[in-house]
Amino acid sequence: MDLPAYVERLRSGAPPKFPADANSLQFAQKLDSQDSLRHLRDEFILPTKASLKKRALDGSIPGETKSTVNGTNGVNGAETEQGIYFVGNSLGAQPKAVRDYVNAQLETWASVGVNGHFTDMGQSPLVQWQDMAEDCANKSADLVGASPSEIVYMSTLTVNLHMMMASFYKPDSKRHKVILEWKPFPSDHYAIESQIVWHGLNPEESMIKIEPDDNYLIPTEKVLATIDAHADSTALILLPGIQYWSGQLFDIPRITAYAKERGIVVGWDLAHAAGNVELKLHDWDVDFACWCTYKYINAGPGATAGAFVHERYGKVDFVDNSESPSYRPRLSGWYGGDKRVRFNMANTFVPTPGAAGYQVSNPSALDLASVAAALSIFNKTSMRDLRSKALVLTAYAEHLLDQINAETDAAKPFFKIITPRDPAQRGTQLSVLLREGLLDDIAQALEQNGVMCDKRKPDVLRVAPVPLYSRFEDVWKFMQILRGALGL
Structure with missing residues (x-):
């Protein structure tokens, strides 16, 4: 069976049925040779075994040969042995384009100063600064399944969650509760x-936390039952698209429709879903959503985040020729003002129509240069194609993990995969709950062998092969290192 056949089976809900020789380098390399996206790996700088040991800057970049170091004539050999980067669910690898885009921004700033706000520079990959957030929105339509006018790049994830809740969480004496999950990323819990x-409300009364089942998962039926139990008193439901610890992908369209039918505002934190799975936020009728750009989108640590606001909430109406428009209340700021009147410096706020009207401050051009660079790679493919490859990558990793467990006592396995077995209920991540006491030794063995993989105490290893830059060969090599760490 070839790679497209595996994709077809997994997309149809059928098991992949890997052959007896699947646990071999030759099989992994065969799948890589059939991968139509394999060229995208060349768009990234991946840490090497040597660079992972670096503790001081020396002017070198992993994979590049540098003839001088710190002004001397010393020569660094080409660092060609790349590590295995399975931690894109925490911080994505660096796109090569980022350096070019950031350098273009710096040259513009140095050359024309403040005029960079209004000048489109020839031979630059960037638009003028005041249009950079809009340009990133234009590049993100396929990424989140929305029109560019429903997307805005601003601030950071938790700030944007606060901005959205300031507009969408309107508790009253009847509806005041927020439904969330038991173990959200801590920042989400703090924000809510x-x-x-x-x-002025009591979190013990207003926060409704959905507990998981014995397998650490939250079935959709349990979410719907929780909505039913609190429908009349709930103002907002705010869940993760993908739960960061277990890797569970929630049924966003079904949960959204169910909650909205009961008059509940629906928001989603897509930190682990954007750039990972296919999204159709507009068609699913989501009210708002927020995501960061430093995980699967690869824009760099703390890069400017994204937000979605359904088009119905971005309307700006002038009634009876009034100079004061009607629009959904939100925390307002200068950069949310319509560009056509922004520099009139008037005290009447006229928001930009769409999600851009929710901006507050002038966004960092340096940060948006990184975001634009990262999005330029997504524009060379499609989320459907990335998801197709990810389905097989993750299934292959799951298959090899199961083989490892099959070699030990069934009553005392090395680990348990707590991410859903159904490919439709997960992204690229597999969360592996290790037998107690194994995590630190395994993490050390992975590090010594040039593997970057995220650990979450207690005892969870999050394995995330990312389709933009991960190979099937990487999955196979990772498993051999893991086997050695387990003494197999």
């Missing part, structure tokens, strides 16, 4: 809790 307190 503080919003409730800000409104």
Whole structure:
């Protein structure tokens, strides 16, 4: 069976049925040779075994030969042995384009100063600064399944969650509860809790946490049952598209429709979903969503984040020729003002139509240069193609993990995969709950062999082969290192 056949089976819900020789370098390399996206790996700088040991800057870049170091004539050999980068669910690898885009921004700033806000420079990959957020939105339509006018790049993830809740969480004496999951990323919990307190409410009464089952998962039926139990008193449901710890992909369209039918505002934190799985935020009728850009989107640590606001909430209406428009209330700032009147410096706020009207401050041109560079790679493919490859990558990793467990006592396995077995309920990540006491030794063995993989205590190893730059060969090599760490 070839790679397209595996994709077809997994997309149809059928098991992949890997052959007896799947646990071999030759099989992995065969799948890589059939991968139509394999060229995208060349768009990234991946850490090497040598660079992972670096503790001081020396002017070198992994994979490049540098003839001088710190002004001397010393020569660094080409660092060609790349490590295995399975931690894109925490921080994506660096796109090569980032350096070019950031350098273009710096040259513009140096050359024309403040005029960079209004000048489109020839031979630059960037638009003028005041249009950079809009340009990133234009590049993101396929990424999140929305029109560019429903997308805005601004601030960072938790700030954007606060900005959205300021507009969409409107508790009253009847509806005041927020439904969330038991173990959200801590920042989400803090944001929701503080919003409730800000409104003078008691988090113990207003936060409804959905607990997982014995397999660490939250079935869709349990989410729907929780909605039913609190429908009349809930103002907002805010869940992760993918749960960061277990790797579970929630049924976004079904949960959204169910909650909205009961008059509940629906928001999603897509930090682990954007750039990872296919999204159709507009068609699913999501009210708002937020995501970071430093994980699967690869824009760099702390890079400017994204937000979605459904088009119905971005309307700006002038009634009876009034100079004061009607629009959805939000925390407002200068850069959310319509560009056509922004520099009139008037005290009447006229928001930009669409999600861009939710901006507050002038976004960092340096950060947006990184975001634009990262998005330029997504524009060389499609989320459907990336998801297709990811389905097989993850299934292959799952298959090899199962083979490892099959070699030990069934009553005392090395680990348990707590990410859903159904490919439709997960992204690229497999969360591996290790037998107690194994995590630190395994993490050390992986590090010594040039593997970057995320660990979350207690005892969870998050394995994330990312289709933009990960190979099937990487998956196979990772498993051999893991086997050695387990003494197999």
